[in-house]
Amino acid sequence: MKKLMVTTLFGLAAVLVVAVSGGRDAVGQNSAAPANPLPVSLAKFYPPENRAPVYYLAMHELAMPFSGVMADVMEQDMANARAGYEKFKEQYVRVAAMVPEWQALFPLQPVDDLGTALASGDPGKIMASGDAVGRVCHQCHLTATAPAQQVYRWDKFGDIAVPDPLSKRDVDFAMLMRMMEGNFAGIAGDLQQGQVENARMAFQGFDARFQAMAGTCELCHETERRYFVDPDIAAARKQLGEALNGASIDPAATGKLMETIGRESCAKCHLVHVPAAYAQQVFGRGGH
Ligand code: HEC
Ligand code: HEC
Ligand code: HEC
Structure with missing residues (x-):
């Protein structure tokens, strides 16, 4: 048995x-498949169209200043937290523009709110707005990370x-x-x-x-x-x-x-x- x-x-x-490949139309899209979570313009930031996994690297360059800001806040180093925030926001805007189809998934409001909170120096407000930015990241990661890894980072x-x-x-x-x-x-x-x-x-x-x-x-x-x-x-x-x-x-x-x-x-x-x-x-x- x-x-x-x-x-x-x-x-x-x-x-x-067999069922999956039979459902493909002339351009190789599969009509019976779930909607593709990966926008077309993401491809140019990965091999073979690019020499490096540029989008992946950009994500790490986005995470670094963000984590840095939150770490500085924990250490009550507000001067460096504010300086790091400027770098983070710059990178956020840059990454948001890389894939036009995803632009709306990078709302500016939560990031601006974090800037306002940092200016106020109120730790409670800073933590709450930091969490809100983190949710923006997580929301996209939930559906986009796995397919991006499978399609672009796996052989x-x-x-x-x-x-x-x-x-x-x-x-x-x-x-x-x-x-x-x-x-x-x-x-x-x-x-x-x-x-x-x-x-x-x-x-x-x-x-x-x-x-x-x-x-x-x-x-x-x-x-x-x-x-x-x-x-x-x-x-x-x-x-x-x-x-x-x-x-x-x-x-x-x-x-x-x-x-x-x-x-x-x-x-x-x-x-x-x-x-x-x-x-x-x-x-x-x-x-x-
Ligand atoms: C490298 C690890 C690996 C091992 C070990 C392995 N498979 Fe697979 N198998 C795969 C992968 C990957 C696919 C999907 C391939 C694709 O569709 O590109 C697959 C797909 C299949 C399929 C579906 C083929 C299709 O039409 O896509 C069958 C049937 C199959 N494997 C049978 C076996 C049997 C029987 C064994 C053990 C005797 C086995 N596999 C061992 C990796 C493995
Ligand atoms: C619109 C979608 C989207 C948003 C918003 C987004 N990301 Fe990502 N992120 C991705 C995708 C897709 C990957 C997977 C890239 C890969 O593995 O090649 C990723 C991967 C990452 C990774 C790499 C994880 C690993 O496997 O090493 C980090 C770190 C990261 N993102 C940080 C952030 C941060 C911080 C934010 C928010 C400030 C953010 N991301 C917002 C789509 C997004
Ligand atoms: C088309 C590329 C490809 C082939 C062929 C392939 N793998 Fe993998 N395999 C990967 C990737 C990518 C990962 C995830 C990251 C990593 O471990 O490199 C992985 C992960 C694994 C893992 C889990 C992580 C680890 O390293 O322990 C094992 C075990 C593994 N593969 C065994 C095999 C064996 C055995 C074969 C041959 C029968 C095989 N793979 C063939 C691409 C491949």
Whole structure:
């Protein structure tokens, strides 16, 4: 039953993906998708259109004077708080103008109120108006940060070409996944049908494609990965191969090994990487 759940889960993922790509119109926008939280003019502040993640850097240059002001207030250093405020306001106005579609999400009133409060020197008023500015920041972050990170700060799964060990063709990452899933599901299906030789072949295909997938980690990660493709998973794959090649096959044992691979490798890696990969397809202006 659990084994079945693992495979139907991936079947469902594939169906969803087909449904999503089928809903795209000529310009790559997906008519059935949620409204894109990322305005078009944000793209020019990130690679590949820009050399650096300029918008991200601008945000840090906005946060620094803001936090500095509030820290100075805590230290009752009002002179530096007021000087820092001028820098903050300047940067706020500059960042607000970067993305015209977001201009209204940077209201000037709360920032002016903070200036008035700082001039009054009243700590209660300063803290309250500082909080109000913080809410402006947070309100936008709630909906915009995650998709911006996924689309512009993650490497693109869509850009990866993997040499498929079976067909000897370069395929994209999602295609490799679908073919590996086919092999993986094939092992269980063939065993159920009593086709042991086919199950062994499906395993060979699965194992080769799993290794091809494991070779993609280094395209995005500089350090060796410990999860999803680690020695425990390698051991489970090896045992699965051995169990399938034995004189008699114990379906409970092979089922358990496949469940381990499905749960510890496929499913957990999907929890980490699929949200970004899908956000890139839905919000990334047709792949970018
Ligand atoms: C790198 C971690 C990672 C591992 C490990 C992994 N996957 Fe995936 N998988 C992904 C990502 C990322 C996507 C989305 C790819 C895309 O759409 O660009 C995906 C998508 C899929 C899909 C949907 C394909 C589609 O049409 O988009 C299936 C099916 C799938 N994986 C099966 C598996 C199976 C079976 C395993 C384990 C044997 C597995 N995956 C292991 C990362 C992983
Ligand atoms: C209209 C939307 C919007 C508003 C308003 C906004 N931000 Fe941001 N901010 C973003 C987006 C989008 C990101 C994600 C950028 C990225 O990761 O590339 C971000 C990221 C950040 C980060 C980086 C967090 C990290 O992951 O390191 C900081 C710091 C930050 N913002 C500070 C502020 C401050 C302070 C304010 C208010 C004074 C503010 N932002 C207002 C959209 C906004
Ligand atoms: C398309 C690029 C891409 C590919 C391919 C990719 N990852 Fe990632 N992965 C990321 C990004 C981006 C993050 C989040 C930030 C980070 O950790 O670099 C991440 C995060 C992770 C994390 C969680 C954070 C950490 O470092 O522990 C793990 C574990 C991980 N990846 C493992 C893998 C493994 C294993 C593979 C290969 C099977 C793989 N990744 C393939 C882009 C990728």
